[in-house]
Amino acid sequence: MKKNMFTLVLGCFFASFVQAGVVAYWTFDEKDPGTQATLGETVLDTSGNGINLEVTAKSDPNMTFVEGNPDYNPFGSAVYFFPPSTGQVLIPAAGGPSFDLGVDYTIECLIWLAGPITTENGFLAKRGLPGEYWYRFDEPNGRPNFLAREYVKDGEVLNSGGKVASENGIGAEQWTHVAWVRDSVTEEYRVYLDGELVLTEHDELAGVSYENDGSVHPVQIGAMDPDYDSAAKRFHGKIDFIKVSDEALSVEEFVQPIGKPSDPDPASNSVMVPIDKVFGWSSIEGQNIISETVNLSDTEDMSNVLESAVADGNSISFSNLQKGQTYYWRVDTLIDFGDDGTTIIEGDVWSFNTPSCVITTEEGDLDGNCSVDMLDFSILAENWLRSNEYE
Structure with missing residues (x-):
């Protein structure tokens, strides 16, 4: 029997960003690698704000916990969304919990896309009134794509005012740190891949919070929309963590890898x-x-x-x-x-x-640099002085 793709849905209410700092931080470390996800189980928000996730699907969730990226956390797990069947994604009813993005935010994630990249990998989305937003990684190279639409600014409904599509992709089957930054001060969207700025674009919706009632669906991770009866709108790959902040963070403030010598x-x-x-x-x-x-x-x-x-x-x-x-x-x-x-x-x-070396130590290359030079004479002189100490 084919398994249908699942989505992660928020498990508690969170209306808006009210404090500076980390709003939600999902590390997906609850289960050991190799453990299959089960319907209804909870994925914890480690920020302490209680914005937990719940696994939901049409049937058995097509997801398992796997080894994470050791460059960031050698002990952690990641979730693997296997390339799904064409079954429809199901999420809770419209009255489910809410989660909104404000005028400033940073969404960081550590992503590994399954190859070949032939789909619009729906990563995070929320739809309702008055507007909607979604994030995804598009074919053919996994380029980050974001859209906010049907929000009102200065009396005008902007249907595509927040569209940001980078030409730089993250590629297939390699870990990449991705950061979307919305900055109300500069009125910009910025996209970073592994800390490198790859896109800066004007924010036509600057000053407008991306709040909606989730009446189509509350925020979900792993798919763009439950109404798409197609695998092309669902995420195929691994997610090591997702961190949401209510500030426009700098590169230095991003989650950093452990590093190497x-x-x-x-x-x-x-x-x-x-x-x-x-x-x-x-x-x-x-x-x-x-x-x-x-x-x-x-x-x-x-x-x-x-x-x-x-x-x-x-x-x-x-x-x-x-x-x-x-x-x-x-x-x-x-x-x-x-x-x-x-x-x-x-x-x-x-x-x-x-x-x-053509010339040898016996022939005068005392410092091993393949030439007889003043340093060799200096070594010879020092040795001569030392030898005289015993005369």
Whole structure:
């Protein structure tokens, strides 16, 4: 039997944004990966505002909890909306709970679209009087699309006054942080992908709150409209979290990934790196770091580890580097996440190669830089002075 797509519907009343800060924060961490969603179960709003979600569907919900994005939360789950059948989505009656967007807001989400992207992936929507709004990710590249319409400003009904469609898509089967920002001060809509501004557009409805009575349907996540008897209007993919704020946030205020070690010294792909080089990096910021382990390999996939050592600080020297070789190295960070436990965050793989020298140490290249220069004479002079100490 084919399963029909479900939607998540708000489980308690919330009329408007009345306080600055986080309004709702759904992390979808209630269940372990591999757990099937069940009808009527609750997805908690972790902001503490009690705007919980309820799973509803025509039959068994076509959703399961899966592994989330470890770059943001190594312990969390995500919800996976499987590509559904053509069955109609059902939601509670018009008298259900309400949720409205104000004159300023930021909607952040961590999204993974199932490929190929051949649909209008309805992400979040609410329809009623006096207007409606929806968010979706459109074919062919998953470009963020938003529309608010039938709202009144200065006595005029604007049917498409809030349309924002970015040409930049998030692509298929890769995690992307998406942020829609509405700013009443600048009268702009802004769209960010992984913290990069990809669209700025004038807000023709600036100053108008997107309130409606939900008489067609209350806010729902996972589909645009229950009246569409088509899979083309439903979300296909994974959602790690959704965070709604009642402010126009800056990039620095977005939910941030845990991060990885950065700024390698020498820079990745460096050439002619001396074999006695002291290697350095910038550690992950804002985390309780227990230790950093540095791994050296001669294979890009780090399958053949030549050296592995816990660093004292954020620098290290390798003891057995050979000339004329290409090496790969990575810094893995053990982090304490408190009650959640500890986990290792693997860093990026950086590479370098050492010089291939015609001249040898015996021939005068004392510093290993493949040339006889003043530094070699300095080393020779220092060695001569040291040797005289014992005469």
